[in-house]
Amino acid sequence: MKDYAVKLNHITKTYGKKKVIEDISINVRIGDIYGLIGKNGAGKTTILKLISGLIRQNSGSMEILGEVTEHGLNRARKRTGSLVENSYLYPYFDGEKNLEYYRIQKGLKDKKVVEETLKLVGLYDVNKKKFSKYSLGMKQRLGIAQAIMGRPDLLILDEPINGLDPTGIVELRELLLKINRELGTTIILSSHILNELFMIANRYAFIHDGTLIEEVSKEELDEKCRRYLKLKVNDAKKTTVILEKELDILHYKVLNNNEIEIYEELNNLNLITKILIENNVEIKSINEGAQTLEEYFIKLIGGYINA
Numbered sequence: 001m002k003d004y005a006v007k008l009n010h011i012t013k014t015y016g017k018k019k020v021i022e023d024i025s026i027n028v029r030i031g032d033i034y035g036l037i038g039k040n041g042a043g044k045t046t047i048l049k050l051i052s053g054l055i056r057q058n059s060g061s062m063e064i065l066g067e068v069t070e071h072g073l074n075r076a077r078k079r080t081g082s083l084v085e086n087s088y089l090y091p092y093f094d095g096e097k098n099l100e101y102y103r104i105q106k107g108l109k110d111k112k113v114v115e116e117t118l119k120l121v122g123l124y125d126v127n128k129k130k131f132s133k134y135s136l137g138m139k140q141r142l143g144i145a146q147a148i149m150g151r152p153d154l155l156i157l158d159e160p161i162n163g164l165d166p167t168g169i170v171e172l173r174e175l176l177l178k179i180n181r182e183l184g185t186t187i188i189l190s191s192h193i194l195n196e197l198f199m200i201a202n203r204y205a206f207i208h209d210g211t212l213i214e215e216v217s218k219e220e221l222d223e224k225c226r227r228y229l230k231l232k233v234n235d236a237k238k239t240t241v242i243l244e245k246e247l248d249i250l251h252y253k254v255l256n257n258n259e260i261e262i263y264e265e266l267n268n269l270n271l272i273t274k275i276l277i278e279n280n281v282e283i284k285s286i287n288e289g290a291q292t293l294e295e296y297f298i299k300l301i302g303g304y305i306n307a
């Protein structure tokens with residue numbers, strides 16, 4: 001299937017007797033910014049190394065950029081830029097020299113690519129500053145610049161958000177969105193901080209103890225973490241009829257005979273209360289609630305552990 005940039009099929013990876021990745025299958029679509037989310041040690045780096053070809057799986061197969069054979073995967077990896085282990089940037093070189101050195105090393109013919117890439121990552125104006133004098137955010141951006149020099153179809157980044165301050169995170173987000181949109185690059189990145197990844201990615205894989213717990217889209221995650229009004233009433237069925245007929249509220253979920261979650265008109269609490277009372281509904285309580293991303297993540301992982 002050409003619609004996928006990366007497909008992992010039942011991949012398992014062991015170190016000695018230890019299974020670090022167990023039966024993982026994920027599907028990254030072309031054009032995705034795909035986030036691997038998991039606590040430290042969950043197995044994110046291992047997955048990225050497997051995709052990058054730095055290590056090999058013990059079992060399972062993968063498809064990268066439409067290629068499945070050994071030869072094909074090598075070809076696909078030539079169309080992939082990655083920042084998984086340390087980037088090879090020289091501290092005493094400035095940004096331009098670092099990229100020029102890399103360009104020659106990689107045999108990239110077009111000299112203009114250095115300037116264009118520095119501009120793209122917003123480092124052109126500081127291109128005479130030595131790498132060692134860069135802030136962490138600038139270092140990350142030059143690392144990404146190096147990874148996208150060959151204009152890859154796929155970009156793989158391990159924990160690029162790690163250690164960045166809020167401004168650095170915003171800049172990184174803008175940059176990744178720009179690379180994704182302007183160059184059409186599919187991006188896979190990892191993080192242990194869901195809130196930050198949520199701002200960047202459009203699809204997510206939750207990894208825990210080397211296994212995939214859930215693969216979800218941003219919309220699905222939004223849905224799971226949205227605000228709601230929780231109504232406790234004497235008769236949930238009757239209440240929904242009134243919500244629909246009198247208030248035009250169609251977006252709700254009945255939890256049981258007495259509880260309903262409402263997902264729209266959240267700012268019209270007074271009106272909802274008034275209409276329900278007028279229609280003889282006995283309201284036991286009405287509260288606003290929301291599940292934060294982190295709560296969802298913890299629930300997901302906790303739920304899994306206890307299962």
Ligand SMILES: Nc1ncnc2c1ncn2[C@@H]1O[C@H](COP(=O)(O)OP(=O)(O)OP(=O)(O)O)[C@@H](O)[C@H]1O
Binds near residue numbers: 015041042043045047
């Ligand atoms: N070369 C190795 N030999 C043995 N065990 C390893 C090796 N590399 C990773 N591991 C183990 O595999 C597990 C997953 O590690 P991995 O680095 O993939 O996790 P991660 O989710 O990226 O976390 P982190 O953010 O801490 O790097 C860990 O328990 C780690 O100790």
